[in-house]
Amino acid sequence: MxxxxxxxxxxxxxITTLDxxxxxxxxxxxxxxxxxxxxxxxxxxxxxxVRNVPSQSLRVxxxxxxxxxxxxx
Amino acid sequence: xxxxxxxxxxxxxxxxxxxxxxxxxxxACFLAQLNPTLEELEDVKTAVSxxxxxxxxxAYPDTIGSIHLIARVFGDVVEVTIKDHGxxxxxxxPSHDPAIYHWR
Numbered sequence: 001m002x003x004x005x006x007x008x009x010x011x012x013x014x015i016t017t018l019d020x021x022x023x024x025x026x027x028x029x030x031x032x033x034x035x036x037x038x039x040x041x042x043x044x045x046x047x048x049x050v051r052n053v054p055s056q057s058l059r060v061x062x063x064x065x066x067x068x069x070x071x072x073x
Numbered sequence: 074x075x076x077x078x079x080x081x082x083x084x085x086x087x088x089x090x091x092x093x094x095x096x097x098x099x100x101a102c103f104l105a106q107l108n109p110t111l112e113e114l115e116d117v118k119t120a121v122s123x124x125x126x127x128x129x130x131x132a133y134p135d136t137i138g139s140i141h142l143i144a145r146v147f148g149d150v151v152e153v154t155i156k157d158h159g160x161x162x163x164x165x166x167p168s169h170d171p172a173i174y175h176w177r
Contacts, residue, residue, distance in 0.1 A: 025122070055112070059119075
């Protein structure tokens with residue numbers, strides 16, 4: 001999360017895209033990271049896109065209802 | 074009377090974050106004998122990871138303690154028990170309320 005925070009500070013993006021293709025596993029700590037990135041982008045009027053979500057991560061995110069908040073592709 | 078398991082294993086490890094991945098992978102390896110689907114494997118790994126993380130974060134917040142993982146097979150069912158000897162939950166009922174969310 002610190003790396004995402006640092007990059008957002010540096011780039012001040014309008015849209016942040018997180019590519020999860022190399023993510024081997026996600027649990028609730030991953031949900032916290034995504035939620036924090038989403039809130040940060042939302043607060044600055046920007047958007048968050050999460051792409052290449054592996055199946056295990058997608059089920060965890062869907063179980064947490066994050067698919068209602070964040071665009072996954 | 075409780076039936077005897079067809080197979081079982083137990084692990085004890087310190088409450089280090091690096092052991093979260095070890096615990097879920099170890100259970101996945103043990104579970105392989107039941108020929109689970111990929112989805113079943115992933116779901117078990119998720120559950121184990123959450124339970125072990127709970128021990129690391131909440132049972133031993135300021136110290137390193139022992140976490141015990143026991144897996145038993147009964148037919149085509151696996152039962153995983155994860156135990157700690159750390160701080161308990163003084164009032165269990167609020168922890169069941171999804172509106173009360175604590176993130177670290």
